[in-house]
Amino acid sequence: MTAAAAAEPAQSLAQPLVHAVNVTKSFHHNEVLKGIDLDVDRGQVVCLLGPSGSGKTTFLRCVNQLETIDGGRIWVDGELMGYADRDGKLYRLKNKEIAAQRREIGMVFQRFNLFPHMTALQNIIEAPTQVRGESRKSARERAMKLLDRVGLADRCNAYPAQLSGGQQQRIAIARALAMQPKLMLFDEPTSALDPELVGEVLAVMRELALDGMTMIVVTHEMSFAREVADTVVFMDAGVVVEAGPPKDVISNPQHSRTQAFLSRLRSEHEHP
Amino acid sequence: MTVSDAVVEKRRGLSPRQRAQRSRGIQYAVLIVIVVVAAFTANWGQIASVFFKPEFVKSAFTSGLPGAFLKTIEYTAGAFVIGLLGGTLLALMRLSRVAPYRWFATAYIEFFRGLPAIVVFVAFSLLPLAFADLVIPLDPYGTVWLALGIVAAAYMAEVIRAGIQAVPKGQIEAARSLGMPAGVATRKIVLPQAFRIVLPPLANDLILLVKDSSLVFIIGTSAAAYELTGFGRDLANTESNLTPLVTAGFCYLVITLPLGLLVRWLEAKAARAH
Ligand SMILES: Nc1ncnc2c1ncn2[C@@H]1O[C@H](COP(=O)(O)OP(=O)(O)O)[C@@H](O)[C@H]1O
Ligand SMILES: [Mg+2]
Numbered sequence: 001m002t003a004a005a006a007a008e009p010a011q012s013l014a015q016p017l018v019h020a021v022n023v024t025k026s027f028h029h030n031e032v033l034k035g036i037d038l039d040v041d042r043g044q045v046v047c048l049l050g051p052s053g054s055g056k057t058t059f060l061r062c063v064n065q066l067e068t069i070d071g072g073r074i075w076v077d078g079e080l081m082g083y084a085d086r087d088g089k090l091y092r093l094k095n096k097e098i099a100a101q102r103r104e105i106g107m108v109f110q111r112f113n114l115f116p117h118m119t120a121l122q123n124i125i126e127a128p129t130q131v132r133g134e135s136r137k138s139a140r141e142r143a144m145k146l147l148d149r150v151g152l153a154d155r156c157n158a159y160p161a162q163l164s165g166g167q168q169q170r171i172a173i174a175r176a177l178a179m180q181p182k183l184m185l186f187d188e189p190t191s192a193l194d195p196e197l198v199g200e201v202l203a204v205m206r207e208l209a210l211d212g213m214t215m216i217v218v219t220h221e222m223s224f225a226r227e228v229a230d231t232v233v234f235m236d237a238g239v240v241v242e243a244g245p246p247k248d249v250i251s252n253p254q255h256s257r258t259q260a261f262l263s264r265l266r267s268e269h270e271h272p
Numbered sequence: 273m274t275v276s277d278a279v280v281e282k283r284r285g286l287s288p289r290q291r292a293q294r295s296r297g298i299q300y301a302v303l304i305v306i307v308v309v310a311a312f313t314a315n316w317g318q319i320a321s322v323f324f325k326p327e328f329v330k331s332a333f334t335s336g337l338p339g340a341f342l343k344t345i346e347y348t349a350g351a352f353v354i355g356l357l358g359g360t361l362l363a364l365m366r367l368s369r370v371a372p373y374r375w376f377a378t379a380y381i382e383f384f385r386g387l388p389a390i391v392v393f394v395a396f397s398l399l400p401l402a403f404a405d406l407v408i409p410l411d412p413y414g415t416v417w418l419a420l421g422i423v424a425a426a427y428m429a430e431v432i433r434a435g436i437q438a439v440p441k442g443q444i445e446a447a448r449s450l451g452m453p454a455g456v457a458t459r460k461i462v463l464p465q466a467f468r469i470v471l472p473p474l475a476n477d478l479i480l481l482v483k484d485s486s487l488v489f490i491i492g493t494s495a496a497a498y499e500l501t502g503f504g505r506d507l508a509n510t511e512s513n514l515t516p517l518v519t520a521g522f523c524y525l526v527i528t529l530p531l532g533l534l535v536r537w538l539e540a541k542a543a544r545a546h
């Protein structure tokens with residue numbers, strides 16, 4: 001990453017969709033991200049691996065500005081997230097403008113976070129109608145297509161409490177997709193699920209990747225990462241330790257910390 | 273009762289069941305003594321004719337009890353709406369990031385919760401004296417709704433604030449991640465869930481409000497504006513008999529008992545949902 005490239009992000013297609021440079025973030029003097037650089041090209045899937053507490057969730061939340069970063073810059077599709085750059089000086093955007101930036105980025109949480117007082121369908125059409133001013137009719141039509149895509153068209157009138165974890169997470173994915181985002185962030189989307197429900201969620205994500213969605217996925221599902229990821233990034237203690245194609249990082253890790261993490265994960269997998 | 277308690281009881285020669293039976297026997301004995309003493313000492317005829325005279329019950333109904341009943345409901349309902357709107361506003365101010373809003377809301381809530389409601393009503397009764405050309409619209413409703421609602425808002429604000437804070441953080445984050453501005457997220461995601469959480473305590477506040485509406489007579493409303501207590505007191509005065517007041521009292525129960533059942537049902541429903 002050269003300084004010149006960081007200073008003037010071109011909006012050309014050659015430019016990565018996500019371009020994060022030297023991102024730092026602290027919570028009360030506890031430096032959680034210590035200078036993260038990460039590029040994600042359009043249509044690429046990046047899997048973020050790393051031990052608990054390494055800063056994966058925090059990084060995802062910085063990308064869509066659920067956390068403000070202390071240093072560095074993040075561009076998504078050529079737009080600097082959270083700030084306006086005037087002659088090299090950064091000015092915080094208004095909350096409304098940040099909200100508008102977030103619309104372009106979908107996020108899927110570990111604990112689904114569906115709105116419990118709304119049906120599956122209402123969950124999906126709420127943001128498009130409230131935020132985009134889309135008509136209920138067209139939002140509903142698109143929502144039904146999305147529900148079909150995640151295999152839950154028949155449960156459109158169910159409330160979250162009436163759905164299994166796997167179903168809730170598929171609805172949550174559909175809800176994020178309803179805003180037609182350019183980028184999808186997944187934060188351990190299958191970690192809160194019973195093992196038998198993991199597959200149905202990963203299947204939806206795999207399809208999404210095949211359809212060309214750009215995705216950053218925090219996950220411990222190695223087989224998913226190996227199959228679907230274009231790039232695997234291993235994080236530890238707030239830094240990127242190793243990054244590359246899955247066949248390098250997962251199958252032939254160079255760094256001892258990556259090796260230790262993967263072998264620990266494998267032994268947990270075999271003797272849970 | 274724990275296992276070790278049971279063991280101790282065994283040693284004394286009484287099983288837990290025997291002990292419970294003995295305790296119940298003592299309670300019945302005390303009750304019988306009280307009833308017998310009351311039956312022989314009290315002048316039942318006089319009590320009945322002062323508190324429960326049928327002809328006065330009848331005259332209460334013909335001389336305006338239904339109207340007073342309706343007034344109590346109208347006063348309470350209007351005050352509840354004001355309390356709910358004001359309470360929601362105060363709760364949001366209390367949780368605001370803008371410090372002066374927080375200060376104002378805190379001061380308001382502490383002030384009106386610390387004050388006997390009757391003081392507020394006395395103040396409202398004196399307002400026309402202090403401000404000669406003050407006109408509160410919708411007389412008498414405007415004055416009553418304001419006086420009751422101002423106090424109710426303080427109580428409801430605390431209930432609603434607790435409800436807002438009980439909405440999981442992940443809900444707000446999901447709303448924000450979808451690009452909802454803070455106002456939309458509050459209106460569409462947080463408040464509906466908060467109100468579901470605080471429905472039982474809010475219904476409880478409604479019961480308190482029904483009873484507080486009896487303070488309205490302090491404001492000095494005209495006879496046409498009497499609610500149940502004002503009506504009952506007035507008629508009891510003219511008849512020199514307490515029956516009209518007792519009848520009015522029963523009318524409160526007609527309102528509050530079903531509300532009490534509603535609260536319990538809501539609480540049970542909320543408990544089931546978890
Ligand atoms: N809101 C917060 N306040 C304080 N510390 C936080 C907060 N969020 C995360 N942290 C800390 O930051 C570190 C990284 O957390 P996180 O990004 O959740 O890691 P990961 O997702 O990789 O497990 C942890 O030590 C966590 O305790
Ligand atoms: Mg995490």
